Amino acid sequence: MSETTTKLLPKDEAAEKGLVNVQIDGNWIQVPKGTRMIEACKIAEKEVPHYCYHPKLTSPGNCRMCLVQMGMPPRPAPGADPVYGDNGYQEIGWMPRPVIACANTVGENMGIRTTGDLVEKTREGVMEFLLINHPLDCPICDQAGECSLQEFSVEHGRGQSRFVEDKVKKPKNVDIGPRINLDDERCIMCSRCIRFMDEVADDAVLGFSERGTHTTVTCHPDRRLDSNYGMNTIDLCPVGALTSKDFRFQMRVWFLKETNSIDVNCGTGCNTTVWTRGSQIYRVTPRRNNDVNSDWMPDSHRLAFHETQGDNRLTDPMIKVDGKHEITDWNTALQASADALREFQPSEIAIIASARQTNEELFLTKGLAGALETAHIATVERIGEADGKLISSDRNPNSNGAKIILGETVNTLNTIKDGLNNGSIKALVVLNEDIFEAAGFAHDDLAGAELVISSHIIANKTAQASDIFLPGASFAEKRGSMINTTGRLQRLNQALQPSGNAKEDWELIRDLILAITGEANDMYMIEDVLKIITSSISEFNGVTFSKIGDQGIKIIETGVTIPLLTKERERANAGIIVG
C-alpha cells in the first residue's frame, strides 16, 4: 500500500540523520544541527568574508564583516498548521536586517543569502568603516599580498575614500615581544590575537585599551608577548598589525613559493608550509592538520630553519689530509670511504644512525650495515621537556620510524662507546648526527677510532673529527617520510635543491653502498626506496607518497596524545569553538 504512505517531508528526512535543511543562495543543503551559519556557507562553497571569526577560537562577532541576510519561515498563527510548498519546504520570510554568520547557528528551513543588495551594501559599509583609520602602508607592510583587508577591499570595498577628516594616529612599530612587532594603526580590532593568547597559548598578555575609535591592542604593561606560541598571532592577524621580526622586510610574500612540509624539531611533527624563493627559505608557517598540530606551531621550531642556511653549512665532500679537510668530488670521497672501510673487519665497524633521518634513509642505513656486515648500529636518543601543548619530550622527529626499521638500538650506543674505548671497534660511520652534542661522546672516546666517516649539513664537532665528510641535505632540500609520536606517517617535500654539491641523504647512502658492494641497484628515485620498504616492513604495507598526502596517515598505534589537541577537542565538544 505504498500510495497511502505519506511521503516524508525534507525536515523529517533530515531530522532522522540529525541534520537540518538550510537554503543558501537558493540551494537547499543539509548540515548538522548547531552548525554556525558561516560554516554552513563554507559547506555550500559560498565565501563569507570575515576577520574576527576563526574556527579554533571563540566567536565574539566584533568585526561585522560576515553579515549575511537570514530568513526563517513565519511563525504560524495560533491553531494554524505550517504550510509546505510543492518541494516540501515552508516559505522563508526574509529579515530586513542582516545578521552575523559567525556566531549564529543554523535552524530548520533557514535561508541564508550571501549575495544581494542588502548584503553587498552592508559589506561595503563595514569595509568603509574598517578602512577609515587604516594607513596607506601597503608598500611597506609585510602582510601585503596575504592581507584579508586588501583582498576584501578589492572585492567588497568602494575603491575610494570619502573620509576627509584626519585619521587617528596610534603607535607604530611597537616592540611588544622578542619576535613580534605591533603596528596599532593597521589593527582592525578583530581580537583574534587576544583570544589566541588567552584560549590557546594560556598566556593572556594582550588586550584592548582605550575606547571607541581610539581602541588599541596593547600588551600587559609588565609583560611582553614572549610566549613560545606568540608567533601564531602573526599568522592569525588578518592585517599587518602583528608582524614577525624575523621575516620583517625580508621578502614580499608574492615572490615566495609554498611547499607543504613537516617540522623536524620534535616528535610531534607539526605540519608546515615552507616559503622559499630561489635557494633560500624565508619563513616557515604552520599548516592545518587537526590530527597533529591544529593550526599552530611553537616559535622555537618555526625559527629553527635558520641553522640550515648559516655560514657553517657544508656543501662539499671533504677528505682529511694531514689533519686538514680538503674539498674533493663525490666519486673520490665515496670511493675513498669504500676503500677505507674495506680495510677493517666487519666487527670493527660501527654505524651511528639517527632518528632524525627519514624512513627511507634509515632503511638504506640498514642496507649499509648489511653491506658492511656489521651488527653495530645505533641511534641517539634526544629527550627534552614536553611543554604540555605541541612540543613532545622526544626531540627526534622519527623515533618511531627508527624503532620500526632498525629495531631497539639505543643500548647499542653504549656498546659502541665501550668498543671504541677497548679497541674492538675501529671505524665509525656517523649519519646525520653530531655524536658530541647528542650522544655525549668526548674526544677521548674517538681516540681509538682509526676511521670516522660522517654526514651532516653543518660544520659541527663530528664533522671536524671525521676523516671523510659527506654533505647531506636539510629538511627542506629532500623528500622522505617520518613517523611522529602518535604513529602518523607524514611526508617531507622538497622545497629547494640541495645547496652546492650536497646530495639528498638517501642518495648519499645509496651511493656509499654502491661504492662498497659495487653492485648496481634499481633505486633511482626515492619512490623506489619506499616501494622496497613497503614490501619488506609490514607496518608500511601499501604506503605510497601520494597516499601519505599532505595530512599523513596513521600507520601504528602508540597511545601517545598531543595535549593541545585534547584540549581543543574538549572545547569543540563543549561548543565553545567550531574546531
Next chain:
Amino acid sequence: MEALIPFIIIIAKVVGITFVLTLPIIAYSVYAERRFAAVIQDRVGPNRTGIPLTIFGFKKDISFFGLLQPLADGLKFILKEDFVPSHVNKFFFWLAPALTMVPALVTLSVVPFGSKLFGEPLVIADVSVGPLLIFAIASLSVYGITLAGWASNNKYSFFGGVRSCAQMVSYEIALGLSVIPVLMHFGDLNLTNIVQHQADNGWLILPLWNESGHLFSSVFWNSPQTHEHLFLWIPMIISFFIFTISIFAETNRMPFDLPECETELVGGYHTEYSSMKFALFFLGEYAAMIVGSALIVTLFLGGWSIGFGADAWVVGTFGDWAGLIHLGVFLVKLVGFILFFILIRWTVPRFRYDQLMKLGWVVFFEAALINILFAAVIIAKTRGNLSNTEFFVALGGVIIFSAVMFYIAKSLERMLASDNKSEIKS
C-alpha cells in the same frame, strides 16, 4: 725559358683578371649595393669605415666615404666563429659553399675583358664555345645551393635548396633558347669574335650604328647590313629581355630570390651557415651577378667596344695600350649593369613561387621558341636565301606555330587556374 712564357702569361691573366679585377669588384659591388640601397631608402649606408687613426692617437679617423667597408666585412667574416651545427652532413656542408663560388669564378675564364694588350687578348681562355661553356659551368652552381639546403638538415634550408633547384632548371631553358637567335646572327661561339664583330658592325641592340655610318647618314639606311640589323632588332630585343630576366633568376637576385627569401624561409639554403662559409655563398651570388652582367654586355651591348668607329681610332692612337682603355669601357658597362641589378632589386617586389614558375615555363619558354623561328626567317630573308614566296610561307609557318604556342600557354594557364580553384574548394 721560351716555353715558360705562355704559362707565365696565362698565370698573369688568371691572377690579374680573377684576383685583381673580379674579386675587388665583387667586394665593392656589395658596398655599392649597400650604399645605393641606402640612398634609395633615404638612408646613408656604410660611410664611416676608413683608416682608424684614433687608435694610433690621432684626433680623427679618415673615413674615405666608408670605402674600406668591404675590407672590414671580409675581416669580420674570416674572424667570426665558424659554427657547424651537429645535425648537418659535414662533408656536403663543407662542400656546398665551394660548389657555389667556384663555378661562378670559372665562367670568368671565357669573358673578354678588353681587346689586345701588347698583342695578348684580355681573356683567359679564348675558346670557340664561350657561351656554351658559361651555361655548362654556371648551371653547376645549383649543386652548391641544393647541397647546402640538403646537408643543413633543416626544413627551411631544404625548401630553399629545392626551390633553387627547380628555379634554375626552369630558367636555364629560357636562357639557352633566348641566346640562340643571337648566336645565329653572329654565326660564331667565340666571345672574342662576337665582341670584335660588334666593334666592327655595331652593337647588337643599342645603338643602331655600323661601319657604313649612323642614323643620320643616308648611306646607313641603304646598306643591306642595316636592313638585317633593323629587322633583327625586334627578335634581338626580345632575346635581350628574356636573357636579362633569366640571368636575374639564375643569380637568385630580387625579384627571383625565392631560395633565400627571409619572410618565408628564415635565410633559405644558407640559414645554418656562418662565417667564411656564408661569405662564400654571399660572394658566389655576386660573382654570378658579375658574370651574368658581363655576358649580357658581351652579347648584346658590344662588350669592350666603344662603338661609333672609335675602336679603330683608339687602337691607332694608343697602340699596345688600347686594351686598357677597352678594359675600362667594359668595366663601365659592367658597373652600369650591376647598378641596374641593384635598382631592380629595390623596385620590384618578390614573385610568388607559382608566378615565377609560370613566367618561366608559360611565358619565356614559348616566347623564346617563337623568337628563334622568327629570327631564323628574318636572317634567311635578309641574307637573300629566301624567295618572296618562301619567305611568306615561312612567315605563315611561324605565325601558325605562334598561335599553337599561345593556345597551349593559355590552356595551361586555365588548367592551372582550375586546379587552384578545386584545391581551394576541397
Next chain:
Amino acid sequence: MAKVTKLTRPTLSKSDEVYLIGIFKGTLVTLKHAVKSMFGKSRGADSLNSSGLGVTMQYPEEKWDDELPEYYRGAPALVTDEMDRERCVSCQLCEFICPPKAIKIIPGEIPEDNEWAKVEKRPKEFEIDMIRCIYCGLCEEVCPEQAIYLRKDYAITGTSREEMVHNKERLYEIGGKRVGLVNKWNELK
C-alpha cells in the same frame, strides 16, 4: 549599420598586363627617389635635421636630445623628493611586474636614528640590469610611491656585464631630485 564598401581588384589594361612597362615606370620612380635622397631633398629631411644624405642624422656628432618628448622612455632611475628622502620604500612591485626580470631589490629597514625612521622601509640594494631592461616603463606605472621614472638617458653602454648593472647610487645619480609629487609620508606622520 556601418557602411560596407566592397573593394574589387582593379582590372588591368593591356599595357598594364605587360609587366615590363610597369617595371620600367617603377624603376624611374625609384631612381628619382634615389637622386632626391642623394641631394638631401628627401621628404622630411629638413624637419628631421638630415645630415645631407637621405633623412639620416649623423649620430654621435649630431644628437636629437633637445627634441626628446617628455614621455620618452629611457633608462629607469630612482628619484628623491624635495627633502632628499629616497622615495622608494622597496615594496618590490616593480621587481614583480618587470617583464624581463631586470630589477633586483633587497629590502632593508631604516635605522631608528634616521630622520625618516617613520617610513620604516627602504631598499638596501636596488639593481637594474640594463642588459635585461626593455624600457617598457611598467615599473614607473606600477610604482605606488612615484619613486621610479624612465629618464631621457638612452646611451647606456659599458664594457662588461657588471658595468651594465645600475646599482642604487647610480640610479639615484641618474634620477636626481623630483619635486611636485605627492608626499604622503610628510603629512602628520
